[in-house]
Amino acid sequence: MESSSIDSVVEETPLEMASDDRIDAPGEPVTSERPPLKTRHRILNSIQRMGSSQSLIGITRPRSQSLRSGGKASISCVSLTSGGSSYSYSYPSELSAGYSTAPTSVANTPGPSPVFDDKPRLRTVTPNGPSSIPLPSDLRPWSRNGAEAEGDYFSQPLKKKPERRPNFNFWRDLPMEIRMYILRHLPPKEIVRLSAVSKSWHAMCFDGQLWRSLDTSEFYRDIPAESLVNIITSAGPFVRHLNLRGCVQLYKNWYRDGFNDACKNLENLSLEGCRIDRTAIHSFLLQNSRLVSINLSGLAGATNTGMTIIGEHCPRVEHLNVSWCHNIDTRGLKKVVEGCPNLKDLRAGEVRGFDDVDLMNELFKRNTLERLVLMNCDSLSDESLTALVEGVNSEVDVLTGRPIVPPRRLKHLDLTRCRGISDAGVRSLVGNVPNLEGLQLSKCHSLTDEVLTELLPSCPVLTHLELEELEHLTNEALKTLSTSPCAPYLQHLCISYCENLGDLGILAILKGCTSIASLELDNSRTSDLVLAEAASVMRKRNRAAKARSESGSLHIGLKMVVYDCPNVTWSGIREVLYRNEEIARLAASADGTAPTYPHQIIGLKCFYNWQPTVEEHTKRVLRGDIEAANRLQKGWAKFMILNEEAGVNGSGTRRRRRRAREAQEMYQNEEDGGAAGAGGPQQRLPVIKRTGATSLMDAFRLRSLPPDMYYIPNFITAEEEASILVKIPAQRWVTLSHRRLQAHPSTLTKTNTLLAAPLPSYLLDPIVDRFSELGIFDHTPHKKPNHVLINEYKKGEGIMMHEDGSAYASVVATVSLGAAICLELAWKKEKLESQGLDISSYNLPTRILQEPRSLLITTGAAYADLLHGISPIEVDQGLSAETVANWEFLGDRTPFENAGGQNHRGTRISLTYRDVLKVSSAASKVFGGLGTR
Template sequence: MADSIRTIPGTPLSPAVPVIVVDGESDGTETPQKRKGSQRLLRRLQRISSSPTLTRIGRPRSSSSPYGSPGAFSCVSLATSPSPFAHTNSSTSYFSHTPTGDYSTAPSSVATTPCLESPGQDDIECDLAARKIDQPVVTVTTSSLPSEVKKKSKVFNLWTSMPLELKIHVLSLLSPKELVRTSRVSKKFHELCFDGQLWTSFDASHFYKDIPAESLARILETAGPFVKDLNLRGCVQVEHYKQADGFVRACRNLVNATLEGCRNFERTTLHTLLKSNKQLVNLNLTGLPAVNNATCKIISRGCQQLEVFNVSGCKQMDAQGIKFVVEGCHQLRDLRAASIRGLHNRDVAEAIFKTNNLHRLVLAGCTDLTDDAFQLMIHGPNPEFDIVTGRPLTTPRKLRHLDLTRCSRLSDTSIKSLAYMVPELEGLHLSGLTRLTDEALEPILASTPFLTHLELEDLAELTNSLFSTHLAKAPCAPHLEHLSISSCENVGDAGMLPVLRVCTNLKSIFMDNTRISDLTLAEAAAMVRKRSLQRPRQSQLPVVALSMVIYDTHNVTWTGIREVLSRNAEMIKPSPAKSVADGVFSFPAEIISMKCFHTWQMTVDEHTKRVLRGDIGSACRFEKLWAEYMQAAQEAGIDGANLRRRRRRAREAQQLLAGEDPAAAPSGRRRSLTTACVVM
């Protein structure tokens, strides 16, 4: 690029101006003209006036470039005219067309920009030397953008330039419902939203009410080959859709399948799904009328890798189907067959004994299960017994969870067979076995050191001796987390106080409809307070560490409820040797939640809510007002002197409690506020 210095002739009052043209040529003509003597004199005076030491007079004129395209051509004006344009601060050239076709120039440099003279049209101009000024010459040059850059879009599209892996990762953060909506944006988004990596898990249990059957079937048909975890729990709209076979045939790689709640699922469709997915590991068919013994036979032949099988509530099958699955699926670990008929069959019991791979066995509601069949499941056919101990010489079972709830035909004879045969047992559910006594449970508690969940609901024959003597001294006592003795009418404080002192890891306890009293509640509160001080603090706010159910317990009064509420909001005083920074807190870290008599439940819930949010002062005031109200109400119910005054105190306490929280105030008859009527 060559720069050239050219002189553009001016008007008589504005002599020729030398211009440096960069990357372009001037359109004006360069016709040299002979100047007169007066013009030469004016020219010299103008040169003298360009000195920065002279004060310039006049108001600067604004300038702007009329050319919109940047970089076409640019020039730097070096005019020394005393015109007002010399005062402008703009750095761009200003051109204006004259009627005669010539060009007039205006300076674009700052006021102190020096003037460079080119060899002129006459001898005088050529002999003049250029004046030297200390400040350097400021030249502004611009050039046009390359054509390749101009062709590109000015807006950078981040999504288009993003790798496919990142796009899939971004879309994986969306829910299935949001993915379907996003797929309508364009064809490219449709391809991305139905990529197999996004549909390896399809759980419709959260949005099945908001999506029509046609859309649900279409999604499964598109993403079916990639789905590994399918959950259609509660999707009743799929049952009546005519093209249900379409998405069933598309799902060929299922590993976990849950069809619970699809009550009208056709049997042929179900069998097609099972035959085309031989790698199933978890299968849940709870309550499906389409399931029968033929379905279980298909599963036993095709699904050799099955580990979890749930057919609870399938009324069209019996225990023979259970036998097919147990004998065919050798990796079965979890069998749930609640409310299945025919479990008194000895062949089925012997098949369950031979497998010895089950970790969970749920037979709740199987009323056909007898003592002989259950003993055969545990001891096997014709077992040998030790002469000294009287225990069977049989390989112990691997059961960890056993649920025999409402198996009403079982008695102490069969339940006692679990003793020393299930050393890894963690959960035992025996609720509803009304024929059980302490004799059946004593050896079980002594031989299950890992027991954490024990449900003994509706066992009216149990006594306090089982809990105080055996459970409190059992090896599982420190590990016990859940205990249910609901409707055990013979169990009271004598049996539960030792349990609460030893079982310090309890998280939930159900004691409704028993004979416990306020002493049990006070012991539970002391146990939770003691262990909260021993455990490290996890959060700044209290958490519920023990849930108690104590409704319908006639020996529990409001005094025991108040004791628990008071312990929940009791402030902890730091010792002199420790400070708050050492881990001493002003309120307990763990509290107790209760489900009690319905009249007190609203007060208990409100108090617990305030403690959980850390408002200990408000909880203490609320508990005090409730105690005053209950005490006044109790005094008002006593016949004798000052009965009217006691009732007035009860009403005042009730008003105070209502002012603290109207929702938690006890309900009762309101006094009429109307005035007396005077009859003339």
């Protein structure tokens, strides 16, 4: 727009109005002594300088004061501004040439005159008589907002026409440094996109200055290998921090255009999850002798030779992660320890050879380690652990009989599932690790109370402690912990599957560990009493925070995991929900404004039949919808009471039977964690045939998700949908608390076996035929689905987050009927944790909006590494391209767009097609086949 360009603004500047000529117009009263213009300028400038001096600004007299009080003035002029007037304008000489109309600083422009008035005036210099007359309005510089402000007319050039500046190309004329500075604020993905603008932009976008740090974790799936090679080859020497975690697309590109020779100044390098061979890894290590942090976790190409290279060429290394590198053992690590005197952080989970006493003794002598991860190192022995902590043949204190050694620097020690160690080895830690903050001893099955009651009091700053599956532990260990010096600092405690631990120990923890924020108690003897006590502890914490006048918002202050605790009942859970509501009510102050001190509630993970209710309740409490939370809590309690009563009438057999049946259905149909999902090795099969239909399927792949999920809208027609819906047998429904379901041809047996039987024809035709055309089940054992689960969700119903178990091949095809619904996705926590990854850095667009008649296919990593579920809500909110992974693929977005990003749910039925791995044809022979039952 013309009016907004710099040039046009300059043209419109009404400079003439303030020019000297106009003031001197004949007939107007003027000063009697008028110094020549240049001299006047000098005088005025010096007055101006005085006026702008900081020491004077503060003591500027109010306007017109001098005139009214003394009536003496030596110079007549148009009064301009006073310090602090919001109408101040002046024209410093360079601006008055016409480049800007912007107001300049008030402090610099007190105006040339020592005389101030509310209105522009001319004043004659007559010592006694009336000394000012108003300036005619057409000579007033201009006014703003009804109040008039004047320009420094003395400093205006004489009738000088502003020169028109040549066109200003904002971007081109900016200095390169500023352009780079601007680009540096863009996310890498945008910079790569911009590089397509032109050759010069390409050169600018791949300038090394922009790429000191290249962290692909936010976009590693989207960035093409080409762009990565481009960035790294052109910016190589500038790159200091290179995180290529998960960039599998670089496979075959490591040797292109000198790619792996390009970086020479790396300090941090992560190649985790890349498909990279040993030679390319070696080349990175050989070129970068300044490396401080190296992450090669899980790489088969990481070998002992690589470790030797680190030891010889990278002496600055402080952090090394070689967990799950099965081609590395402690012989390689020894080279690193010898060559890297500053090694602080060594993560070597599942690496072999930790019974090597020499290596441990070397680590002892250096005493530089602050973090040591030896998870799953079965080779670790009591002897080698002792060598790590106490060295070999150290001098022994005659009084205590213990070696005299300087304290270890260790802050984090992870010995999870080091099954070769016992009390004898762990005892060496007693008194020697005073800085320990995190200790993981889970699944070291032979540990007992005895060593823990010695060790825990000697770790005064311990904040995280994991003791999962230590069957020999008793409440005594917890009692000791609760009175140890670390008790007030302890934040996280895991005693899952410690089946002897119960209320006595945990109540002590709740009492003594006043900062506890996470308690994992699943499969322990925890009872409702603990839940009630935890609720009361939270009340106290909130009161204490109030007394300290701390500010903050409502949040989960204590996470408790109590699923599969036989002594936790629904009434214990309800107590927590009720107390959470109470805290939220306190948090919402009387006038409805935000809370003024922190309010913490309890976040619960409990029996998964109750979990959707608990989660929904927590959501409502956190968003301050206390009435809705209360309704939910009461409704649920009523339902549970009725359920109980139904059982009391009979001898209880019916209730037990129903519960048992329900539990069985749950385990078999939720397919997560329980009997079906536990333990067994995940079956990984290549899925979706890579020929023929590939390109068709590729067109439906959801690229923002881990490989592979596909969404095909309108997979069946409305007629086909209607015809299936009427054929679903009404008598087969099994009602669960948040949905109902039926399985075809039948539910699986306890051993996850399918009794062979054909699927009913309405489930086969036309759907399964279309699957064959697309090759969806081509690589599963039976090459087609043999099992269909029909789920029905009414408005407000859902299914908790879960993973499908190992009973099936890793392909699920879901056809949706009836109404649209959002499927939610999340990373499996263990998946990330097992790789030492931070869950917060792995965001997904967390939803898939499934329209009626659509098909969703889940395979590969998406099947193995993600959880899925459906929230039990009536309206899916906030639907947009950012939050819905298949937004671009929807058959018709308009209903959701028109509803402001909402989906008002109706009844939705899903058909989940899978291939069950184990099929028993014997049973079907015996029983003559179950047919379509």
